[in-house]
Amino acid sequence: MTEQKQPPRGLLVVYTGHGKGKTTAALGMVFRALGRGLRVTVVQFIKGKWKTGERLFAETLPQLRFHVMGLGFTWESDDLARDKAAARAAWETAREEIASGERDLVVLDELTYTFHYDFLPLEEVLEALRTRPAHVHVVITGRNAPEALLEMADLVSEMVAVKHPFTAGVKAQIGVDF
Amino acid sequence: MTEQKQPPRGLLVVYTGHGKGKTTAALGMVFRALGRGLRVTVVQFIKGKWKTGERLFAETLPQLRFHVMGLGFTWESDDLARDKAAARAAWETAREEIASGERDLVVLDELTYTFHYDFLPLEEVLEALRTRPAHVHVVITGRNAPEALLEMADLVSEMVAVKHPFTAGVKAQIGVDF
Numbered sequence: 001m002t003e004q005k006q007p008p009r010g011l012l013v014v015y016t017g018h019g020k021g022k023t024t025a026a027l028g029m030v031f032r033a034l035g036r037g038l039r040v041t042v043v044q045f046i047k048g049k050w051k052t053g054e055r056l057f058a059e060t061l062p063q064l065r066f067h068v069m070g071l072g073f074t075w076e077s078d079d080l081a082r083d084k085a086a087a088r089a090a091w092e093t094a095r096e097e098i099a100s101g102e103r104d105l106v107v108l109d110e111l112t113y114t115f116h117y118d119f120l121p122l123e124e125v126l127e128a129l130r131t132r133p134a135h136v137h138v139v140i141t142g143r144n145a146p147e148a149l150l151e152m153a154d155l156v157s158e159m160v161a162v163k164h165p166f167t168a169g170v171k172a173q174i175g176v177d178f
Numbered sequence: 179m180t181e182q183k184q185p186p187r188g189l190l191v192v193y194t195g196h197g198k199g200k201t202t203a204a205l206g207m208v209f210r211a212l213g214r215g216l217r218v219t220v221v222q223f224i225k226g227k228w229k230t231g232e233r234l235f236a237e238t239l240p241q242l243r244f245h246v247m248g249l250g251f252t253w254e255s256d257d258l259a260r261d262k263a264a265a266r267a268a269w270e271t272a273r274e275e276i277a278s279g280e281r282d283l284v285v286l287d288e289l290t291y292t293f294h295y296d297f298l299p300l301e302e303v304l305e306a307l308r309t310r311p312a313h314v315h316v317v318i319t320g321r322n323a324p325e326a327l328l329e330m331a332d333l334v335s336e337m338v339a340v341k342h343p344f345t346a347g348v349k350a351q352i353g354v355d356f
Contacts, residue, residue, distance in 0.1 A: 011354060015199060019335040025199040027206030028232075029354065035235030036353030054206075057213030104353070137354055156340035157197040163334040174186070175214030175282070 010104075010136040011154040012129060016112065016145040019159030020177075026107045026139045027054050033137075034064065038104035043094040045087060045142075046070040046110040053175050065103075067093055070110070080117075087119035101133035112142030112149075122146055188282075188314040189332040190307060194290065194323040197337030198355075204285045204317045205232050211315075212242065216282035221272040223265060224248040224288040224320075231353050243281070245271055248288070258295075265297035279311035290320030290327075300324055 013029070015022040026042075033040050042058070048070035058066035069090035071083055091114070098106050114120040126148060129138060140149065150156050191207070193200040204220075211218050220236070226248035236244035247268035249261055269292070276284050292298040304326060307316060318327065328334050 008352070013354075017338070020333060021193060021199065021203040021206075021335045021337070024206035024210070025203040027209040028199075028202030028204065029206075031205040031209050031235055032202070032231035033353045035231035035233065035238075038353045053210035053213035055213065057209055060213075150340070153341060155198060157199040158338040158340050159199070160195070160336040160338055161334075162328070162336050163331060175211045175216045 008135050010132065010134055010138065012152060013137070013139045013155045013157075014145050014150060014153040015139070015141045015157050015159065016143060016150075017158035017160055018143055019161035021159045022141040022143075023054075023109050025157070025159075026109055026141050029105065029139055030064065030107060033105045034061070039063075039102065040105045040107070041065040041067070041094075041097045041103045042107040042109060043067045043090055043097070044070055044109045045090045046072070046113055048072055048086070065097070069093065083117070084119045087114045087117075090114075091120050091125070095128050098128060098132050098136055098138060101136065103136065105137045105139065107139045108141070110142045111140050112145045115146050116144055122148060125149075126152060186313050188310065188312055188316065190330060191315070191317045191333045191335075192323050192328060192331040193317070193319045193335050193337065194321060194328075195336035195338055196321055197339035199337045200319040200321075201232075201287050203335070203337075204287055204319050207283065207317055208242065208285060211283045212239070217241075217280065218283045218285070219243040219245070219272075219275045219281045220285040220287060221245045221268050221275070222248055222287040223268045224250070224291055226250055226264070243275070247271065261295070262297045265292045265295075268292075269298055269303070273306050276306060276310050276314055276316060279314065281314065283315045283317065285317045286319070288320045289318050290323045293324055294322055300326060303327075304330060 015025050030040050030042060048068055049072040055068055058064050069086060071086045094108055097103050115122050129152060193203050208218050208220060226246055227250040233246055236242050247264060249264045272286055275281050293300050307330060
């Protein structure tokens with residue numbers, strides 16, 4: 001691994017797959033980027049109801065913009081129109097942060113679910129990514145990333161669940177799983 | 179996903195595979211755990227030479243114990259005895275942190291390479307994991323995790339490189355890759 005000599009080029013990174021560690025890996029990139037003094041924004045598209053560990057820690061970091069804009073998981077919802085409006089609002093925030101060029105890293109956490117439920121038109125998101133300022137890194141997480149997004153991405157890591165404690169009857173743990 | 183009612187049980191988590199995102203996912207768990215006020219220790223077994231982004235950020239977090247104890251990658255080394263001694267020192271630190279019960283989460287970053295190069299006896303590490311205090315979460319990262327470690331783990335995620343920018347001629351980026 002050699003350090004860059006070329007001007008920084010913003011990467012499009014996708015963490016997908018059914019294994020654990022997608023949001024977690026994105027948070028790790030935030031951890032690393034903050035150490036370099038990069039300007040970071042996180043937009044969470046689904047999470048919203050819970051006080052997550054990441055949200056609590058983000059509140060201690062004034063240099064980090066952390067927008068929790070989801071309303072919880074769709075399969076628990078009784079108002080899809082409201083969920084769709086929340087996805088739209090989250091995307092408008094994200095799009096402005098990306099297009100402004102004032103952020104170095106923008107994380108779109110669980111964005112892929114908004115395509116799956118037809119809350120957002122994929123083409124609109126791809127266009128915003130395609131035309132973003134050259135230095136802006138974007139990280140997208142979520143299962144079932146659309147093929148066109150994978151094609152555009154510079155880096156795709158698929159998390160494969162080799163073993164998962166929930167299937168073994170171990171419940172979600174505070175501070176570890178959320 | 180339901181919240182725990184049972185007493186917290188320390189999980190053994192392994193992030194392995196050839197894709198990117200293993201250390202990154204571990205850092206994300208640290209991010210989340212700090213938000214919950216958990217007591218966290220990170221021991222890096224290989225990284226050491228560089229000032230990484232995670233190290234720089236960790237220096238701003240007095241509540242986090244972050245031990246960088248590696249000497250760089252073995253394939254760049256000209257003194258394997260020195261590397262082996264460094265691995266031993268890192269493990270002694272890690273073992274004490276785990277056994278003390280005073281930490282809630284201990285990350286052993288890139289530990290698996292120490293087995294690959296016979297720097298540490300696997301059985302000694304497994305024994306320390308097996309006999310650790312019940313509440314202590316341990317996260318281990320690195321390629322080629324040994325089978326016996328995977329068997330003991332509660333959660334294994336394998337990072338599969340679907341697409342990797344270095345293979346496409348894009349160089350490692352400060353704040354994103356390290």
